[in-house]
Amino acid sequence: MAAMPFFDGHSGRVHYRHWSAVGGPVVQLVFLHGMGQHTGHYHRFARGLTPAxxxxxxxxxxxxxxxxxxHPGTVAQLAEDAALVTxxxxxxxxxxxxxLMGHSxxxxxxxxxxxxxxxxxxxxILCGTPKTAAVQQTADALGSLEIPLLAVxxxxxxxxxxxxxRDWAAGIAGLELREFDDAGHDLLHEKVHAAVTAVVRDFVLGAARP
Structure with a gap:
């Protein structure tokens, strides 16, 4: 059995997973989970993307x-770990x-x-953006990035x-907000998960087009 992969992060060893694209990658998605979760919760999501x-x-x-x-540490410290897996x-x-995609x-x-x-x-892609992050400062900064953005x-x-x-997203140039009815916070684990995955898949594949 292969050893589980780790790298050294800000609070010790960080475990990572790589779900390989079928036939080789045309795009790579770096995914960051929410509080109280881990990558093991996202096998179904990844399986919805790798065949594409x-x-x-x-x-x-x-x-x-x-x-x-x-404990998780600060957002800045977590971003350092995210930069390493990137x-x-x-x-x-x-x-x-x-x-890049992150939930909560x-x-x-x-x-x-x-x-x-x-x-x-x-x-x-921003999934279930927390209210502490949906503020004017981030709206102004994200609007200056000049890359396509999707919020689900x-x-x-x-x-x-x-x-x-909604108010926050409306002020960000280049951001599309996709709303899902009858769905709460954890979109990729609710009954709409297949629809969300399809929207994510199409948006991610757009990065491979000229």
């Missing part, structure tokens, strides 16, 4: 899953475009990583109510 030529990379964020750490994805297929806490970390300006992502959100999300997210 999308390689998926993810980490157990610090303090989650198989990664070390008593580097692994780049080394694996240096000429293949990369897309992972969405906040994704924004932090994007706004550092050196990540090389062609597109980004459940209309019935109680952890991150959609109305403030």
């Amino acid at each position: 030529g999308i390689g998926v990379w993810g980490i157990d964020q610090a303090g989650h899953g198989l990664s070390e750490g008593d 580097r692994l994805a780049e080394q694996h297929a240096p000429d293949v475009p990369r897309v 806490l992972g969405a906040a970390v994704s924004m932090e990583l994007l706004l550092r300006g050196d990540s090389g992502f062609r597109r980004a 959100h459940g209309v019935d999300d109680r952890m991150a109510p959609i109305d403030p997210v």
Whole structure:
């Protein structure tokens, strides 16, 4: 049995997973999970992408899953770990475009990583964006990135109510908000998961087109 892959992160060893694209990658997706989750929760999601030529990379964020750490740490620290798995994805297929996606806490970390300006992502997806991250400062900064952005959100999300997210998204140039009826916060684990995965898949594949 192959050893489980880890790298050294800000709070100790960080576990990561790579779901290989069928036939080789045309795009690589770096995925960051939410609070209380880990990459093992996302096998179904990854299986919905890999047949389309999308390689998926993810980490157990610090303090989650198989990664070390008593608590997650700051968003900035988590972004450092996310940058390291992004580097692994780049080394694996240096000429293949990369897309970033984060859910909830992972969405906040994704924004932090994007706004550092050196990540090389062609597109980004924010899922269940938390209200603490859906603020004017991030709207202004994201609008300056000049890359396509997609936000997916459940209309019935109680952890991150959609109305403030609608207002926030409306102020970001280049961002499309896709709303899902009868869905709450954890879109990829609700009854709409297949529809969300299809929207994500189509958006990610757009990074492979000229």
